[in-house]
Amino acid sequence: NAGVMQNPRHLVRRRGQEARLRCSPMKGHSHVYWYRQLPEEGLKFMVYLQKENIIDESGMPKERFSAEFPKEGPSILRIQQVVRGDSAAYFCASSDRGQGYNEQFFGPGTRLTVL
Amino acid sequence: RKEVEQDPGPFNVPEGATVAFNCTYSNSASQSFFWYRQDCRKEPKLLMSVYSSGNEDGRFTAQLNRASQYISLLIRDSKLSDSATYLCVVIDNQGGKLIFGQGTELSVKP
Numbered sequence: 001n002a003g004v005m006q007n008p009r010h011l012v013r014r015r016g017q018e019a020r021l022r023c024s025p026m027k028g029h030s031h032v033y034w035y036r037q038l039p040e041e042g043l044k045f046m047v048y049l050q051k052e053n054i055i056d057e058s059g060m061p062k063e064r065f066s067a068e069f070p071k072e073g074p075s076i077l078r079i080q081q082v083v084r085g086d087s088a089a090y091f092c093a094s095s096d097r098g099q100g101y102n103e104q105f106f107g108p109g110t111r112l113t114v115l
Numbered sequence: 116r117k118e119v120e121q122d123p124g125p126f127n128v129p130e131g132a133t134v135a136f137n138c139t140y141s142n143s144a145s146q147s148f149f150w151y152r153q154d155c156r157k158e159p160k161l162l163m164s165v166y167s168s169g170n171e172d173g174r175f176t177a178q179l180n181r182a183s184q185y186i187s188l189l190i191r192d193s194k195l196s197d198s199a200t201y202l203c204v205v206i207d208n209q210g211g212k213l214i215f216g217q218g219t220e221l222s223v224k225p
Contacts, residue, residue, distance in 0.1 A: 033212060042202070042217035043159065048210050056210040091158055095211070102211050106158035 002027065004094050004107035005074075012113045019079040019086070021110045025094030032075045033104060034067060037089045046090075049075060082114045116141050121203050121216035129224055132193045136219050138186040138203030147206035148179055150188050153218065154199045162188075162201070193223045 005024040013019050025032050034046040036059075048056040049069035060067070064082075069075040079086055089111050093104035121138045128134050140148075148165040163170065165177040165186050176189040186203055203216035 031211070035213070035215075037156065043213075043215040045207075045212040045214065048212055056212060059212075089156060093213075097211070102206075103161060104211075104213060106160070108158050 004105050006092055006107035006110050010111050013082045014115050016081050019082050019112055021077040021090050022074040023092030024074040026105055029094035029096050031095045032069050033093045034077050035091045084114045087112055087114045118214050119203055119205050119216040122219045125220035127222045128193055133191045136188045136201050138216055140184050140205045145205045148186050149204040151202040151204050152199045153202055159202055195223050198223045
């Protein structure tokens with residue numbers, strides 16, 4: 001049973017370009033969480049999605065960032081017009097339940113570098 | 116005040132030492148608590164859950180004090196392989212998102 005997959009593992013973009021990060025949850029998991037870890041900082045929640053629905057986007061920056069989890073295919077975190085401050089590791093996690101106790105299994109992350 | 120606060124670290128200890136990490140959380144309604152481990156900023160991995168009654172897993176013991184909103188992790192007989200960053204984590208009651216402390220770095224030396 002494959003774990004959570006993320007691609008690409010490393011992504012380099014120039015300022016102003018778009019970045020698309022993909023996350024395929026574990027088989028049978030319908031809940032996806034995205035977290036960001038800035039250099040020298042802890043992980044911060046960004047957004048929580050279920051299939052075709054955004055449940056909680058309280059951690060998402062107000063502009064340039066969007067996320068989706070379509071009925072078919074991986075979850076996508078999209079960053080438009082990237083800036084140097086977007087350079088970070090982006091982790092996605094999946095679980096089989098939303099509320100309450102639910103172990104979240106993390107993918108290996110995508111390391112975004114903005115030049 | 117941060118939602119989850121940890122000892123600043125880093126902790127540098129010799130092999131065989133006992134080391135304790137502390138963590139406090141701000142939301143008294145929080146119900147679920149965990150310690151995660153992160154190696155070299157790779158993906159975090161669940162180390163253990165934390166229960167009010169305390170729980171032990173080999174050399175690792177976790178404790179929760181709800182009255183003080185305080186969580187601890189004790190590592191006995193430290194190994195070189197314990198070197199990592201230890202993350203105190205609280206689950207948000209509403210939607211299940213994880214709230215991470217900033218992490219405490221442990222370095223175990225020979």
